[in-house]
Amino acid sequence: MVRTFIIDTDTASDDAVAILMALQYPDVEVAGITVVHGNVPLHQCLANALFTLEVAGVDVPVWAGADRPLLRPASTAQAFHGVDGLGDAGYGPPSRTPEAGHGADALIDLVRANPGCTLVTLGPLTNVALAISRAPDIVDCIGRCVVMGGAANTVGNVTPAAEFNIWVDPDAAAIVFRSGLSVEMVGWELCRGDAGLSQDEYEALRALGTPAAKFAIGCQAAVIRAIADMEGVPSITLPDPVAMAVALEPEICIRSSRHLVEVETTSELTRGMTVVDALDVASRRDPGPAWELARAVTVCREVDIPRWKSLLRTCLA
Ligand code: BDR
Ligand code: CA
Numbered sequence: 151m152v153r154t155f156i157i158d159t160d161t162a163s164d165d166a167v168a169i170l171m172a173l174q175y176p177d178v179e180v181a182g183i184t185v186v187h188g189n190v191p192l193h194q195c196l197a198n199a200l201f202t203l204e205v206a207g208v209d210v211p212v213w214a215g216a217d218r219p220l221l222r223p224a225s226t227a228q229a230f231h232g233v234d235g236l237g238d239a240g241y242g243p244p245s246r247t248p249e250a251g252h253g254a255d256a257l258i259d260l261v262r263a264n265p266g267c268t269l270v271t272l273g274p275l276t277n278v279a280l281a282i283s284r285a286p287d288i289v290d291c292i293g294r295c296v297v298m299g300g301a302a303n304t305v306g307n308v309t310p311a312a313e314f315n316i317w318v319d320p321d322a323a324a325i326v327f328r329s330g331l332s333v334e335m336v337g338w339e340l341c342r343g344d345a346g347l348s349q350d351e352y353e354a355l356r357a358l359g360t361p362a363a364k365f366a367i368g369c370q371a372a373v374i375r376a377i378a379d380m381e382g383v384p385s386i387t388l389p390d391p392v393a394m395a396v397a398l399e400p401e402i403c404i405r406s407s408r409h410l411v412e413v414e415t416t417s418e419l420t421r422g423m424t425v426v427d428a429l430d431v432a433s434r435r436d437p438g439p440a441w442e443l444a445r446a447v448t449v450c451r452e453v454d455i456p457r458w459k460s461l462l463r464t465c466l467a
Contacts, residue, residue, distance in 0.1 A: 160188025160273030162235030184253035215253020219319035232372030279322035298393035300424030317422030
């Protein structure tokens with residue numbers, strides 16, 4: 151049976167790989183891609199999403215969404231992904247054009263037209279929060295919502311407490327996590343360490359020689375440099391593709407648990423922290439909204455690393 155995916159993305163290097171995976175996967179049809187600010191400014195994320203479709207040789211409608219967080223100025227990750235988000239390797243510009251209309255409205259229409267769909271979010275949650283606020287009925291139409299974001303009570307990548315996608319627009323993330331949506335959180339902690347690609351691993355993928363494989367590794371040039379600067383050894387982390395792997399093959403998440411997950415929106419120190427009520431203490435103490443939301447979020451705790459890497463290889467081959 152064909153599954154319908156909708157992807158919301160701040161398209162930069164790892165988003166592009168995640169999009170390629172969904173486009174190449176056999177029983178999945180991508181009904182639409184909505185783009186949000188994040189890794190780079192919105193217009194560049196949009197160009198990158200359109201260019202990725204060109205590499206894949208697939209036609210999928212793409213919409214531009216929010217160009218900034220709900221309540222805060224935009225922040226980018228160009229020091230990590232490159233000024234153009236694709237490693238400044240000289241890709242594009244794309245020849246394709248986006249659809250008319252706002253990405254949040256497109257999300258509403260896409261979800262209503264595809265009840266039971268899987269929504270995969272790869273960027274800040276601004277578009278999703280706007281869509282849910284405008285049309286709360288879509289919550290019940292979404293079968294799965296796989297979120298690349300957060301760090302389950304562990305270290306962050308943009309501050310010690312927070313992961314980039316949630317930190318950039320914590321107010322949007324708080325709306326989404328409290329919406330009743332069936333969120334599956336794939337946090338940053340699952341994507342680093344052995345889940346990243348060593349130089350041997352990424353060179354083996356590049357050597358597959360397909361347009362998708364060459365682009366998937368070629369657009370990581372800035373990421374490879376940034377990680378080599380930080381850690382002394384070149385490697386690639388691919389958070390969005392890890393989340394996409396879980397969306398495509400749920401068994402890749404080999405351990406999970408359901409909890410109340412709250413997002414910090416007021417403190418500067420811990421802005422965007424995803425506070426997982428691992429022992430259900432808050433939900434047991436609070437008979438109000440926290441209790442209703444208890445175990446609302448499925449927190450992925452462990453991924454099958456060999457299987458995620460094998461899926462990546464299959465999709466790029
Ligand atoms: C997330 O932030 C972005 O830089 C990546 O594209 C990914 O979505 C990882 O923290
Ligand atoms: Ca992303």
